[in-house]
Amino acid sequence: xxxxxxxxxxxxxxxxHAFYDPFRELEEMERSFFANRxxxxxxTDIREQDGAYLLEAELPGFQxxxxxxxxxxxxxxxxxxxxxxxxxxxxxxxxxxRERSYGSxxxxxxxxxxxxxxxxxxxxxxxxxxxxxxxxxQPKNSRRLxxx
Numbered sequence: 001x002x003x004x005x006x007x008x009x010x011x012x013x014x015x016x017h018a019f020y021d022p023f024r025e026l027e028e029m030e031r032s033f034f035a036n037r038x039x040x041x042x043x044t045d046i047r048e049q050d051g052a053y054l055l056e057a058e059l060p061g062f063q064x065x066x067x068x069x070x071x072x073x074x075x076x077x078x079x080x081x082x083x084x085x086x087x088x089x090x091x092x093x094x095x096x097x098r099e100r101s102y103g104s105x106x107x108x109x110x111x112x113x114x115x116x117x118x119x120x121x122x123x124x125x126x127x128x129x130x131x132x133x134x135x136x137x138q139p140k141n142s143r144r145l146x147x148x
Contacts, residue, residue: 042080042105053132055109060126067128071116078128079106 044057059067059080067080081104113135120131 042078042107044107051134053114053134055130055132057107057128057130058126059105059123059128062123062126064123067123069121069130071111071119074111075108076111076114076116076119076130076132077106077108080104 042058044055046053046055048054057078062080062082066082067078070077070079083103111132115133115135118133122129
């Protein structure tokens with residue numbers, strides 16, 4: 001029906017309870033409330049493939065419309081944002097569990113050496129895939145100089 005939160009054992013050494021500390025319970029309550037609340041960063045894999053870089057970013061649970069790619073001043077920024085509610089009620093309409101979540105992620109990548117006009121993006125099964133073609137290397141102009 002619903003998940004139970006892990007139980008953290010309280011400190012039991014004799015010295016910690018020898019003196020009354022009015023803030024100890026508040027600190028323990030704050031610690032247990034905020035434990036394990038950090039949202040993980042989204043991870044990326046970048047590999048070289050046929051004259052391009054392939055960047056794969058894990059963004060599970062996002063809709064394609066929630067993901068934005070912005071190219072500005074030589075940097076590509078991937079941002080994604082989601083908000084969801086999940087609630088369960090008993091037969092009388094009382095809450096058994098109600099969870100709200102919000103997540104916002106942002107990462108930027110330097111696009112030096114990338115042909116920004118030909119970047120391609122696809123999103124499937126929670127994976128954003130960007131094909132970042134390398135700039136074609138210009139042949140170096142070289143010439144032999146005559147000595148006078």
